Amino acid sequence: MAQNDPLLSLKNAVVYVNQNTSSQTAILNQLNLDIFEGDFITVVGPNGAGKSTLFNTIAGSKILGKGQLLHRGRSIAKESIIKRAQFLSRVFQDPKMGTAPRMTVAENLNLAAKRGTQRNLKLRKLKQKRSYFKEIAASMNNGLSNKLDVATESLSGGQRQALSFLMAIIKRPELLLLDEHTAALDPKTSAQLMIQTNKNITEQKLTCLMITHHLDDALKYGNRLLVLGKGQIVLDVRDEQKKSLTKENILELFDKIS
Numbered sequence: 001m002a003q004n005d006p007l008l009s010l011k012n013a014v015v016y017v018n019q020n021t022s023s024q025t026a027i028l029n030q031l032n033l034d035i036f037e038g039d040f041i042t043v044v045g046p047n048g049a050g051k052s053t054l055f056n057t058i059a060g061s062k063i064l065g066k067g068q069l070l071h072r073g074r075s076i077a078k079e080s081i082i083k084r085a086q087f088l089s090r091v092f093q094d095p096k097m098g099t100a101p102r103m104t105v106a107e108n109l110n111l112a113a114k115r116g117t118q119r120n121l122k123l124r125k126l127k128q129k130r131s132y133f134k135e136i137a138a139s140m141n142n143g144l145s146n147k148l149d150v151a152t153e154s155l156s157g158g159q160r161q162a163l164s165f166l167m168a169i170i171k172r173p174e175l176l177l178l179d180e181h182t183a184a185l186d187p188k189t190s191a192q193l194m195i196q197t198n199k200n201i202t203e204q205k206l207t208c209l210m211i212t213h214h215l216d217d218a219l220k221y222g223n224r225l226l227v228l229g230k231g232q233i234v235l236d237v238r239d240e241q242k243k244s245l246t247k248e249n250i251l252e253l254f255d256k257i258s
């Protein structure tokens with residue numbers, strides 16, 4: 001693949017609800033998007049703009065009605081969620097999703113680390129991995145590293161989201177989808193997780209799309225910003241153009257598309 005070929009492309013993507021009925025509506029409407037390796041794209045838009053639908057379409061939980069979805073030039077529109085999970089991972093808003101509640105932090109990390117590999121790893125190996133798990137948990141800077149043997153259900157929301165994030169990146173996905181992953185957290189915890197999120201993404205050069213309603217975060221983080229409205233991309237800016245964008249610019253655009 002040439003350096004400038006996209007990692008993932010949507011071409012004239014249309015997603016319908018109530019397809020083939022009189023109330024058929026396009027909730028993604030002729031959307032075009034090229035995602036390149038190393039892009040850290042923040043995604044904003046009013047409620048109902050189609051942000052989650054975009055993620056669902058990429059991850060496979062919504063079916064493409066028309067158009068193309070290409071991974072490194074190869075159509076994946078008909079591939080299952082499980083198949084696509086081999087190259088992408090996703091963190092949701094709800095701290096209860098993404099982790100197994102009765103399992104400990106270390107067991108959850110181990111499960112994520114061996115995803116897609118042979119299942120019969122011995123506990124001995126889990127012990128060997130402990131120092132690595134402790135190290136990455138410590139990098140989240142929120143006390144998670146002292147809770148390796150604690151059941152996930154007894155973690156704080158912030159620790160649980162930090163764990164979900166680590167599980168999502170532990171095998172270095174080609175594409176990381178963050179779906180308002182800090183939205184359920186209090187402002188301080190949310191800001192703290194965002195700092196660690198950004199650190200990991202930039203240091204590891206991960207390719208990421210992040211939906212957020214925090215416009216300050218959307219402007220502060222990432223190299224590229226998308227505004228979605230009515231199932232279409234109404235703004236796609238990167239680098240210097242993104243840096244010169246203001247919250248007011250985005251809010252004006254929201255007014256126009258709502």
Ligand SMILES: Nc1ncnc2c1ncn2[C@@H]1O[C@H](COP(=O)(O)OP(=O)(O)OP(=O)(O)O)[C@@H](O)[C@H]1O
Binds near residue numbers: 027046050052054
């Ligand atoms: N299964 C469905 N049936 C009917 N309408 C749906 C369905 N899924 C999504 N929609 C509609 O599609 C539109 C886009 O929804 P989507 O959840 O993608 O928006 P969003 O930008 O993520 O919104 P929010 O910021 O509120 O999370 C909305 O009008 C929503 O009501």
